[in-house]
Amino acid sequence: MTNNKLKGCAIITGSSRGIGLAIAKQLAIDSYPIVIIARSPQDKCSENLQFFIDNNYPFIYVQSDISKKEDRENIVTQAINKFGKIEVLVNNAGVAPLERVDLLNMSEESFDRVMDINLKSPMFLTQLVAAQMIKDKNINEKATIVNVTSCSSERLSLNRAEYCMSKAGESMMSKLYALALAEYNILVHEVRPGVIKTDMTNSVSKKYDQLIEEGLFPIKRWGTAEDVANVVSLFCSDKMSFSTGNYIDIDGGLHLPRL
Numbered sequence: 001m002t003n004n005k006l007k008g009c010a011i012i013t014g015s016s017r018g019i020g021l022a023i024a025k026q027l028a029i030d031s032y033p034i035v036i037i038a039r040s041p042q043d044k045c046s047e048n049l050q051f052f053i054d055n056n057y058p059f060i061y062v063q064s065d066i067s068k069k070e071d072r073e074n075i076v077t078q079a080i081n082k083f084g085k086i087e088v089l090v091n092n093a094g095v096a097p098l099e100r101v102d103l104l105n106m107s108e109e110s111f112d113r114v115m116d117i118n119l120k121s122p123m124f125l126t127q128l129v130a131a132q133m134i135k136d137k138n139i140n141e142k143a144t145i146v147n148v149t150s151c152s153s154e155r156l157s158l159n160r161a162e163y164c165m166s167k168a169g170e171s172m173m174s175k176l177y178a179l180a181l182a183e184y185n186i187l188v189h190e191v192r193p194g195v196i197k198t199d200m201t202n203s204v205s206k207k208y209d210q211l212i213e214e215g216l217f218p219i220k221r222w223g224t225a226e227d228v229a230n231v232v233s234l235f236c237s238d239k240m241s242f243s244t245g246n247y248i249d250i251d252g253g254l255h256l257p258r259l
């Protein structure tokens with residue numbers, strides 16, 4: 001498969017696997033050259049990257065830890081050097097706490113780790129990318145930033161409160177950037193996945209099999225990474241040009257209040 005019309009590139013953090021990989025694949029299909037970001041070396045995910053090679057989709061892999069300032073700067077440099085212009089940023093990389101511990105016993109180390117990767121890193125990567133977009137693009141051209149938050153931006157889990165707080169902070173960050181960047185035609189949106197089948201949910205897979213069976217989600221199935229990627233694709237498309245600062249729940253209806 002070949003791309004008809006190449007656009008500015010799309011940077012997707014945490015795209016070596018899971019939701020980020022599905023987003024990278026979909027945006028490649030949508031004709032964006034792709035910048036894949038993960039901490040692991042490229043050869044660790046070479047099987048996942050085969051899709052881009054087989055379909056002749058342009059991509060680069062920039063091994064980076066987004067919590068490091070110099071890595072964030074390098075991501076922008078590499079993207080510009082290779083593809084000339086950034087059109088899309090998807091802040092997807094995120095982590096759960098290493099251990100689920102009750103709020104009253106949460107450690108400062110765990111709080112710092114989760115806040116750093118899930119909130120501080122997208123905050124400052126967005127700052128860098130937005131500055132570059134403002135510099136490079138014509139005001140009539142749309143650019144898009146999508147933040148992958150979570151149903152945990154609103155729902156409470158006392159045994160991973162640092163995750164909930166980081167995602168609630170990222171939801172506020174989305175709205176703030178939407179307001180700040182609207183005048184430059186850089187539109188900022190948020191997707192809120194519910195429970196999605198990836199490595200992140202592997203350890204709680206049995207628990208959710210049971211809860212889904214019992215009706216936790218009105219749509220009775222696991223979410224897939226592709227469910228999330230499809231909505232990111234919509235936000236980036238020309239079909240969404242007079243909306244900013246919105247979010248979509250991708251959670252099988254979990255957010256609907258029930259009695």
Ligand SMILES: NC(=O)c1ccc[n+]([C@@H]2O[C@H](COP(=O)([O-])OP(=O)(O)OC[C@H]3O[C@@H](n4cnc5c(N)ncnc54)[C@H](OP(=O)(O)O)[C@@H]3O)[C@@H](O)[C@H]2O)c1
Pocket residue numbers: 013014015016017018019020037038039040041064065066067092093094095096117148149150151192193194195196197198199200201
């Ligand atoms: N799965 C769910 O049910 C679910 C639900 C709601 C929200 N989310 C959110 O969706 C996003 C993706 O989740 P997922 O389930 O796809 O996770 P995942 O399967 O654990 O994948 C995480 C990705 O992020 C990368 N990553 C982690 N820390 C990084 C760092 N410091 N710098 C650069 N890359 C980093 C990982 O690669 P390396 O390990 O190589 O760095 C990997 O590519 C996260 O923000 C998560 O909070 C997930």
